[in-house]
Amino acid sequence: MMVRVTQQTGTDQFGWVPAGADWHHNAVVGDLTSDDAVIAYGFRRMADIAVENWITRGPDDGLFLPIVYTYRHAIELLLKQALREAWECLDHDGHPQPTLTRRNKPVAADTWLATHDLNELAAQLDACFAVLSMHAADKTMAPDVAKTIGELHELDPSGDAFRYSQVRKPTASTFRLHRAPDASGRVPVEQVNIVQLREVCGNVITYLLGAVDYLTMYREDQGL
Template sequence: MIADRPTIHPSPTPAWSGNEIAIFGGPSEDELTLAGSYQTVGEVLANHYFQIRQDDGLVLPILYNYRHSLELALKWLIRMAARCALRDGYQGEENLSAARVEERLRRLGHNLKELAERLDLYMKLLMRFGPENELDADSLDLLRKLYAEDEWGDAFRYAMIGRPPNAIKVRPLTEVREFYTEVNELHRLVL
């Protein structure tokens, strides 16, 4: 027997027999639905971290789930803002066709800063709400901060990014951060 072998815990037994199955996919699944689910996972992990067991190995998965939730929500909101602007009669220079919006979203990928800026631009095109319609400064600042820490959606998922021989360690130095404050800021933004 290996002394340092970790104990493997089986999945918990479902409280009700109906919980043995899961239903996902279908016509009601979209980015906003998934965004809410990733936010819930981030919240569940954060609650576990703060209330049950402060395991610093959970910090990055918590941040990743909140970050991914924000990315999916931004993409859904961009699509919705473009459709609403067209519905409201927008005929400006910006091409808001569904195909062009999807092309832009693919190009922007996981870039929270550019996604937030795109949403902000599209919100300003919504005639019904006036030209002052935009993302609030605190939300934009938090999205830019998150972008600075994880530009392309891989820094919270991996220890090393890039391809050898140019791969770099994402966090070469140990950090001590106000994680509770960070999580609460992210949670407020996602809600």
């Protein structure tokens, strides 16, 4: 793929660095095959870098929401990419495509994938694993991965709890910044182990990256 490089003009805020400046400040965009798995890798790296900054430079509570949202979004992207691969494999194996619905009406796959519901995405992927010609141990999602996805979903069922201070439709388990005072009049706070968060979310991301790779090879072996 050829990449068109445009010289930065005086009014261009997003062009490449001007002549004589450090070319390392340029981001190379558009020369790689980019799918949701590739983008998810970038989100994971961003969150990992933020955690490393926390470890080496000291706590920064303002980074918590961006960190956990970025890990969550990487997981969402990987679930969606894995589903796209799995659906192609189902088609080639002669299995019927799942009936995808919204508000009790059938919808196209791309429309259905607009969801931010991690549990829904994970359940659909698990259903694909169950019918594809895979090793018996891979017929269902790893329990620890499913557990983490489920817990993230409980905290953020609609994909907005870690992005905004006000959540439109919070549930009893939704993560919120503002909680009611307890009996003593104090507002309870929560503490999260950032390093453990990285490890747990990283485990899910690594698993899903492997699932995407496996399904891609499965599809390629079938000549799709």
